[in-house]
Amino acid sequence: MAEDNGFKPKILGIICNWCSYAGADLAGSARTQYPPDIRIVRVMCTGRVDPLFIMKAFVDGADGVLVSGCHFGDCHYLEGNYKAAKRMFHLKRVLNSLGIEDKRLRMTFVSASEGAKWAKVVEDVVNTIKAAGPSPIKELAK
Amino acid sequence: MVDITSEKNPRIGVFVCHCGTNIAGSIDVKDVVEYAKTLPNVVHAEDYQYVCSTPGQKKIEDAIKEKNLTGTVVAACSPRLHEPTFRRATQEGGLNPYRFEMANIREQNSWVHMHEKEEATAKAKDAVRIAVAKASLLQDLKPKFVDVEPAALVVGAGVAGMQAALDLANAGIKTYLIEKNPTIGGRMSQLDKTFPTLDCSQCILTPKMVEVGRNENIELMTYSEVEEVDGFIGNFSVKIRKKARGVLTPDEAEAKGIVGGGCNGCGDCEAVCPVIKPNPFEMGMKPRKAIYIYHPQVVPLIYTVDFDSCIKCGLCQTACGEKKAIDLEMQDEFVDLKVGTVVLALGYDIFPVEKKTEWGYKQFDNVVTSLEFERLICASGPTGGHLIRPSDGATPKRIGFVLCAGSRDNTGIGKPYCSRFCCMYSLKHAHQIIEKIPGAVPYIFYMDIRSFGKMYEEFYYRIQDEGAKFIRGRVSNILEDPATKNLHVYAEDTLLGRPVDVELDMVVLAAAVQPSAETEKTRRLFGVSCSQDGWLLEAHPKLNPCGTTTAGVYVAGVCQGPKDIPDTVAQAEGAASAASIPIHLGKVELEPYFAQCIEEKCAGCGMCVNLCPYQALSLVEKDGRKVMQVTEAKCKGCGTCGAYCPGGAIWMQHFTTPQIIAQIDAFLVGGEQ
Ligand SMILES: Cc1cc2nc3c(=O)[nH]c(=O)nc-3n(C[C@H](O)[C@H](O)[C@H](O)COP(=O)(O)OP(=O)(O)OC[C@H]3O[C@@H](n4cnc5c(N)ncnc54)[C@H](O)[C@@H]3O)c2cc1C
Ligand code: SF4
Ligand code: SF4
Numbered sequence: 001m002a003e004d005n006g007f008k009p010k011i012l013g014i015i016c017n018w019c020s021y022a023g024a025d026l027a028g029s030a031r032t033q034y035p036p037d038i039r040i041v042r043v044m045c046t047g048r049v050d051p052l053f054i055m056k057a058f059v060d061g062a063d064g065v066l067v068s069g070c071h072f073g074d075c076h077y078l079e080g081n082y083k084a085a086k087r088m089f090h091l092k093r094v095l096n097s098l099g100i101e102d103k104r105l106r107m108t109f110v111s112a113s114e115g116a117k118w119a120k121v122v123e124d125v126v127n128t129i130k131a132a133g134p135s136p137i138k139e140l141a142k
Numbered sequence: 143m144v145d146i147t148s149e150k151n152p153r154i155g156v157f158v159c160h161c162g163t164n165i166a167g168s169i170d171v172k173d174v175v176e177y178a179k180t181l182p183n184v185v186h187a188e189d190y191q192y193v194c195s196t197p198g199q200k201k202i203e204d205a206i207k208e209k210n211l212t213g214t215v216v217a218a219c220s221p222r223l224h225e226p227t228f229r230r231a232t233q234e235g236g237l238n239p240y241r242f243e244m245a246n247i248r249e250q251n252s253w254v255h256m257h258e259k260e261e262a263t264a265k266a267k268d269a270v271r272i273a274v275a276k277a278s279l280l281q282d283l284k285p286k287f288v289d290v291e292p293a294a295l296v297v298g299a300g301v302a303g304m305q306a307a308l309d310l311a312n313a314g315i316k317t318y319l320i321e322k323n324p325t326i327g328g329r330m331s332q333l334d335k336t337f338p339t340l341d342c343s344q345c346i347l348t349p350k351m352v353e354v355g356r357n358e359n360i361e362l363m364t365y366s367e368v369e370e371v372d373g374f375i376g377n378f379s380v381k382i383r384k385k386a387r388g389v390l391t392p393d394e395a396e397a398k399g400i401v402g403g404g405c406n407g408c409g410d411c412e413a414v415c416p417v418i419k420p421n422p423f424e425m426g427m428k429p430r431k432a433i434y435i436y437h438p439q440v441v442p443l444i445y446t447v448d449f450d451s452c453i454k455c456g457l458c459q460t461a462c463g464e465k466k467a468i469d470l471e472m473q474d475e476f477v478d479l480k481v482g483t484v485v486l487a488l489g490y491d492i493f494p495v496e497k498k499t500e501w502g503y504k505q506f507d508n509v510v511t512s513l514e515f516e517r518l519i520c521a522s523g524p525t526g527g528h529l530i531r532p533s534d535g536a537t538p539k540r541i542g543f544v545l546c547a548g549s550r551d552n553t554g555i556g557k558p559y560c561s562r563f564c565c566m567y568s569l570k571h572a573h574q575i576i577e578k579i580p581g582a583v584p585y586i587f588y589m590d591i592r593s594f595g596k597m598y599e600e601f602y603y604r605i606q607d608e609g610a611k612f613i614r615g616r617v618s619n620i621l622e623d624p625a626t627k628n629l630h631v632y633a634e635d636t637l638l639g640r641p642v643d644v645e646l647d648m649v650v651l652a653a654a655v656q657p658s659a660e661t662e663k664t665r666r667l668f669g670v671s672c673s674q675d676g677w678l679l680e681a682h683p684k685l686n687p688c689g690t691t692t693a694g695v696y697v698a699g700v701c702q703g704p705k706d707i708p709d710t711v712a713q714a715e716g717a718a719s720a721a722s723i724p725i726h727l728g729k730v731e732l733e734p735y736f737a738q739c740i741e742e743k744c745a746g747c748g749m750c751v752n753l754c755p756y757q758a759l760s761l762v763e764k765d766g767r768k769v770m771q772v773t774e775a776k777c778k779g780c781g782t783c784g785a786y787c788p789g790g791a792i793w794m795q796h797f798t799t800p801q802i803i804a805q806i807d808a809f810l811v812g813g814e815q
Contacts, residue, residue: 010810017222018691019671025220028249036261039268039809040250042221043797044735048781056803060810073666076691077780078755087785112691113673119254 009063009129011038013122014053016046016081019070019111026115034119035126038066045069046107047080051091054105058095058137064104064129068121071109081109099140103128144738144793145281148800152278155186155211156270157202159193159218161248168252170263174217177267183278185209194224199231206235213237213277217245217270238282240734240796245273268809275808279801283734286774290376290482290724292316297368297664300328301347301707302699302714303487304354309718310485311359315725318479319354320382321364322660325440327351328489332423332513334520334527336707337570338601344439344522351441365446367660369476371667374778375694376730380479386472388433388447395467405467407435407443411458417451425514428524433458433468437522447472483694483721484668486678487714488661488701493548493654497555501544501651506622507533508629508648511547512567515650519574529575531648533627538582538647541575542631543568544617545588548654557654559675562704564652565592569602571650572610584610585644587617587633595708613642620649655704668695677703688717694730696721735779735796739770743791746770750783750792759783 015021021042027034043049046069054065067088069081085107092102106125110118156178160166171189178187186209190198193216202214214237216228221244229239247266255262292315296307299321307319319326330336331351333343354360363382370381395404417432430436432452433445447458447470459468492513496504503509508531510518521527531538545568548556565588572584591612593602606612615633622629623645631644657676665672670690671679678697681689688696698717699710724730737758746768751759758776761768770791784794 012806012809021220022222022691025222025246025249028220028251028253031253031256033256034254036251036255036258036265039265039272040246041272041802041805041809043781043802045780045782048785048794048797048802050785050799050802052799053802053806057806057810060807062806062810070671074671076669077778077782078669080755080780080782083753083782084785111674111679112671113679 005130007130007133009037009126009134010061011064011066011125011129012057012062013038013040013066013068014043014046014049015040015067016069016076017042017044018076019074019109020068020118022112023110023114023118026112027118028115030115032115032119034122037126038122045075045077045080046084047075047077049084049087051087054091058100058104058135061135061137063132063135064106064125066106066108066121066125068108068110071111074111099136101132103132104135144740146740146793146798148279148281149212151212152183153185153210153212154183154215154274154277155202155205155209155213156184156188156215156217156274157193157198158187158189158247158270159198159216160189160191161218162191165218165248165252168256168259168262169247169266170259173263174266174270178270178274181271181274184274186211193218194227199227199234202228202231203235206232206237211235211237213241213243213280215243215245215270215273215277217247217266217273219248220246220250240283241277241280243273243277243280245269271812272805272808275804276801279798279804281795283795286732286734286736287729288376288732288775290728290730291378291480292725292728293318293479293481294483294485294721294725295320295378295380295479295481296485296487298328298487298489298699298701299326299354299362299364300487300489300699301330301350302489302701302710303328303485304350305711305714306485306487306698306718306721307354307360308350308357309715310722311357313718313722313726314359315722316359316361318361318363318481320366320368321362322367323436324365324387324444324446325436325442326354326362326364327441330707331437333516334523335570335574337566338595338597340570340573348439351439355441362442363477364442368664368667375732376482376724378481378484378694380481382477382479384475384477386449386474387444388449388452388468388470388472389445390467390469391442391444395465400466403465403467405444406465407445409435409445410461411445411468414457414461416455416457417453419448419451424517424524425511427514427517482725483696485696485698485714485717485721486664486668486670486690486701487698487717488664488678489658490655490700490704491658493557493656495548495651495653498548500619501547501617501649502620502622502629503651506620506627506629507531508538508622508627509620509651510648511651511653512564512571513653515571519571519578529579531627536647537579539579540583540585540646542585542587542629542644542646542649543571543652544631544649545586545652546616546654547651550589551654557656557675559704560592561654562592563706564654566595566598566601566706568650568652569593569605569610572605573608576608576610585631585646586610586612587631588612588614589616590614595706613644615642655700657701661701668692670695670697673703677701688713688720694724733779733796735794736774736777737772737779737781737783738793738795739772740791740793741769743789744769745789745791747788750787753783753786755780755782
């Protein structure tokens with residue numbers, strides 16, 4: 001784990017019901033421990049993730065956002081995750097141009113059977129955001 | 143008209159569950175309750191030991207009535223577990239069931255932050271705040287009911303698929319059974335005897351195969367594959383590819399006006415066919431012709447032309463004569479089926495054990511796999527049941543059985559899981575050679591013997607008493623003596639703590655099993671998830687072992703994970719029963735998570751129409767302009783369109799933009815706007 005600099009990041013996770021949410025539940029059943037610095041909003045499919053949600057989160061002061069869905073080819077709704085991935089890709093460029101480093105937005109693919117992977121993903125995201133420090137949004141808004 | 147209004151003065155009740163110590167052990171539940179009371183719109187908050195219990199649910203119902211609640215929040219386990227329970231309680235209390243929201247503070251909190259009470263409590267408070275924000279904006283929704291097509295589809299006709307199809311058919315349901323091979327029966331028809339009772343496999347299977355072929359409610363399609371799948375529980379449209387078999391059944395012949403014709407299984411064609419190929423049913427150890435059947439008991443008893451090897455000489459057609467059964471120009475055909483539910487029973491393949499080069503499979507003649515052994519010891523097999531060494535045809539006396547050949551292997555070459563039936567069938571094989579070959583000695587190389595089933599441990603003792611030699615240790619290497627073709631098996635005997643080198647006449651590798659080749663493609667067609675190892679993922683390992691992640695699609699047999707015949711049949715009966723329920727009910731309830739168009743906001747640009755993977759959206763003329771229209775029956779509620787509409791004209795029920803934004807705000811700015 002990254003060195004604890006006392007910074008408690010605010011990280012939003014928007015995750016799909018069928019794969020990542022189920023994977024996160026599995027991490028729970030298996031009692032796999034991971035850092036607590038994430039709050040979850042559940043959607044049925046990452047296809048539902050409107051870039052607006054992520055922009056809103058950053059404007060509200062989120063230090064990082066994780067979008068997590070099914071693996072490609074496994075989307076419960078055929079291709080919602082492809083569409084989400086495409087959107088996240090574009091959004092990262094927008095974020096960069098606004099002065100918010102794109103590593104603060106992450107898209108991952110965690111299946112319903114990958115509880116251990118979910119724990120790793122969260123740990124990794126938390127470490128990345130801790131290393132990146134607080135979101136520059138307050139400074140930028142000044 | 144879509145209603146986008148929500149409660150003006152929401153009154154939310156919050157119920158925080160201890161779940162014994164599952165939650166209360168890592169989260170200060172009282173603190174969370176006190177915190178909840180301070181949240182906007184919350185007029186009631188309490189905690190209880192087990193909110194899911196009858197008295198717990200009663201608390202929800204009572205609070206709704208007493209406090210005039212407009213919405214409820216339960217902070218407890220995962221909504222994937224108890225959302226239906228609390229929706230029902232909310233409904234019992236007099237509210238629309240969709241006025242309920244859940245905060246997951248167990249699977250995604252107390253269980254994953256077991257030693258961080260302060261952090262976990264803070265996270266639980268946030269989760270409650272987020273849930274209250276959503277609950278404040280929830281609307282009354284009406285569940286969608288759809289009619290269920292009164293027919294079922296079973297894919298794969300091994301013992302699992304056959305059993306499922308028979309159960310469905312016997313429950314009065316029209317059942318389509320699809321098998322990719324020319325005959326039904328699957329792997330079990332390749333086995334000689336079955337542990338622990340030593341029943342002859344074919345003897346117990348053949349009657350079932352005949353029953354499947356005869357049952358009036360079963361429409362059997364062999365040599366067929368699933369090509370396309372569309373729809374959802376109750377209404378699946380499935381396109382089946384009937385591969386060109388080159389041979390007409392009597393019915394097909396009659397339909398073509400060939401009276402009294404069609405294949406009767408006489409085999410005259412096979413006798414004259416000049417092309418010789420290995421028979422995969424016999425693991426390539428016996429030849430077959432380009433026109434063939436796997437074995438004499440096949441169901442249906444119809445020949446098949448292998449067009450990959452057929453040279454179209456036409457000799458078979460002459461031999462077939464007046465029956466006119468053979469059509470060498472036959473093309474694949476497509477059949478569209480409508481079914482309400484589906485059972486997947488796709489079975490397994492054998493792990494290509496030659497990848498573990500140290501055991502010499504495909505390098506040394508006398509190293510065979512267990513499935514090859516089944517054919518070699520079987521009276522109907524290539525040697526008439528006389529076990530011989532492939533190198534010289536001699537009868538082997540010292541035979542090694544290498545267990546976990548590719549199973550429980552963490553090298554990255556084999557499979558990490560236990561294949562579950564190899565211990566038992568290897569004991570069976572040991573018994574068979576002792577019984578058949580005077581003086582034969584089986585040497586069983588094992589890590590541990592897993593004889594977990596009914597009468598299995600007793601069977602293990604029996605084989606020990608019969609004189610099988612057990613060597614506990616993993617085989618590191620097998621080498622061949624080029625002169626004798628005998629094999630040297632090297633292992634460490636971990637009980638004696640010393641290396642062993644045993645000279646044997648023949649070695650049988652109990653190769654691991656893996657998902658069958660078509661599993662990946664087929665599961666994707668049905669939108670079913672798989673476990674890390676590729677086996678189909680059950681909806682819940684304990685509470686829903688026959689369901690899948692797709693409503694209306696069920697699993698049976700080894701395709702869900704290695705299991706022996708008793709467990710396979712049991713699961714098949716479970717899957718059939720589960721698949722029959724929606725059909726018998728005639729209607730299923732779907733969650734009303736569908737898109738709606740806010741017509742005032744819709745610009746008629748049509749962006750969403752092409753985005754929808756289910757063609758649920760279209761543009762229609764209304765009051766002189768184009769607006770989007772949703773076909774609710776087709777919308778599955780993914781929300782893809784809702785995320786895209788530039789005008790915010792799409793109202794994704796239960797996951798509306800205002801609801802999600804409210805959740806994000808609640809987390810990051812405490813709900814204060
Ligand atoms: C060497 C050996 C010995 C064994 N001995 C015993 C024993 O003594 N006792 C015991 O209890 N168990 C034994 N087993 C285990 C037994 O074979 C299995 O439990 C059983 O065969 C599982 O049946 P199934 O229907 O799930 O799979 P399968 O028998 O593999 O049947 C699956 C069927 O589905 C078809 N299929 C696959 N994909 C598709 C598709 N996409 N479309 C259409 N059709 C498809 C396949 O062609 C096949 O016919 C043994 C296994 C081995 C390897
Ligand atoms: S994308 Fe939005 S505005 Fe365009 S047609 Fe669809 S609903 Fe209307
Ligand atoms: S939510 Fe939209 S994109 Fe998804 S199925 Fe329904 S109409 Fe199609």
